[in-house]
Amino acid sequence: MTRVAIVIPAYNEERAIGRVVRPVVARCDWCIVVDDCSRDDTADEAFRAGARVIRHAVNRGQGAAILTGVHDALRLGADVIVTFDADGQHDLADLDAITAPVREGRADIVLGSRFLGHTVGMPLSRRILLQGAVVVTRVLSGVWISDVANGFRAFSRRAAGELTIEMDRFAHASEILEQIRPRGWRLVEVPVTIHYSEYSMAKGQSSWNSLRILAELILQRSRR
Amino acid sequence: MTPFQLFGIALCSLFALANLWRLLRAGGPRWPAMLGAALGAVGALTIHDPDMTTRWARTVGIMRGADLLLYLVTLAFLGSWFLYYQKLRTLSEDITRLVRAQALRDVRDPHEAVPPRTTGQGD
Numbered sequence: 411m412t413r414v415a416i417v418i419p420a421y422n423e424e425r426a427i428g429r430v431v432r433p434v435v436a437r438c439d440w441c442i443v444v445d446d447c448s449r450d451d452t453a454d455e456a457f458r459a460g461a462r463v464i465r466h467a468v469n470r471g472q473g474a475a476i477l478t479g480v481h482d483a484l485r486l487g488a489d490v491i492v493t494f495d496a497d498g499q500h501d502l503a504d505l506d507a508i509t510a511p512v513r514e515g516r517a518d519i520v521l522g523s524r525f526l527g528h529t530v531g532m533p534l535s536r537r538i539l540l541q542g543a544v545v546v547t548r549v550l551s552g553v554w555i556s557d558v559a560n561g562f563r564a565f566s567r568r569a570a571g572e573l574t575i576e577m578d579r580f581a582h583a584s585e586i587l588e589q590i591r592p593r594g595w596r597l598v599e600v601p602v603t604i605h606y607s608e609y610s611m612a613k614g615q616s617s618w619n620s621l622r623i624l625a626e627l628i629l630q631r632s633r634r
Numbered sequence: 635m636t637p638f639q640l641f642g643i644a645l646c647s648l649f650a651l652a653n654l655w656r657l658l659r660a661g662g663p664r665w666p667a668m669l670g671a672a673l674g675a676v677g678a679l680t681i682h683d684p685d686m687t688t689r690w691a692r693t694v695g696i697m698r699g700a701d702l703l704l705y706l707v708t709l710a711f712l713g714s715w716f717l718y719y720q721k722l723r724t725l726s727e728d729i730t731r732l733v734r735a736q737a738l739r740d741v742r743d744p745h746e747a748v749p750p751r752t753t754g755q756g757d
Binding site for chain 1: 738
């Protein structure tokens with residue numbers, strides 16, 4: 411039987427984390443919340459909701475938190491490892507769709523796409539920015555996908571074991587995509603629904619961050 | 635020779651000699667000491683003969699020696715910034731690895747809850 415672990419990186423999410431974790435705990439073998447040194451009660455809220463909680467002693471960023479959770483999931487013996495946002499943007503109804511290609515042995519990495527699926531309340535500026543990022547990603551990583559910044563993904567055990575994330579902050583999403591071709595991972599994109607709310611928009615990154623991410627990616631390449 | 639020139643040349647020469655000493659005696663990467671020795675020597679030479687920078691500038695198509703120095707300082711700044719960025723990234727990755735290792739040792743799992751401690755005195 412395939413065992414699924416969901417990794418939820420979280421930072422200052424005490425308002426949303428309980429409501430995100432409870433249904434996940436009911437659906438999966440493991441719900442791992444990685445609290446990235448939140449200043450609020452995120453870790454305790456997640457624990458009370460039934461999650462396995464790992465706490466970074468120092469804030470290291472979302473990418474670092476994801477890799478910590480992935481290491482824990484591998485240690486537990488998970489066959490499919492899913493990453494999921496803590497702010498309630500993702501819809502757990504898409505879980506079966508996102509894990510199916512890995513469970514059926516058709517994919518090593520499955521990426522959720524809001525542009526193949528639905529978005530609720532997405533601002534136009536965000537849509538334009540994400541479409542631009544698709545083109546940049548095509549140039550930098552050679553991967554042609556419709557949504558490059560979606561945190562809803564599934565990894566096979568093999569892909570999770572090979573995954574490296576050196577860019578601790580938001581650029582990790584592009585870093586993951588850059589590994590697809592060199593590592594020979596089989597990629598499948600599936601439609602998912604993203605719910606934009608006032609809370610998630612306030613928590614999300616600003617559009618200017620995209621320039622910072624691009625600069626980080628270029629500088630990171632210079633280190634290789 | 636003015637007092638400033640004497641002082642400047644002495645300072646730059648000392649800097650160059652200190653770096654030469656490092657180059658000959660110390661282990662580790664050699665290029666910082668080589669760069670330091672070269673900078674000290676060029677500094678001493680240009681203080682001794684201020685027109686030298688103008689001659690060098692004209693050789694490479696720049697009219698003024700001050701402009702040549704400005705360009706070189708700008709390039710040196712960018713180079714230093716890049717080097718320090720690389721060091722900072724390496725350090726940051728090391729910190730992340732430490733934080734991760736420590737976090738993975740202290741996992742809290744509700745299914746592996748530790749029973750509350752008792753004093754063993756009938757409480």
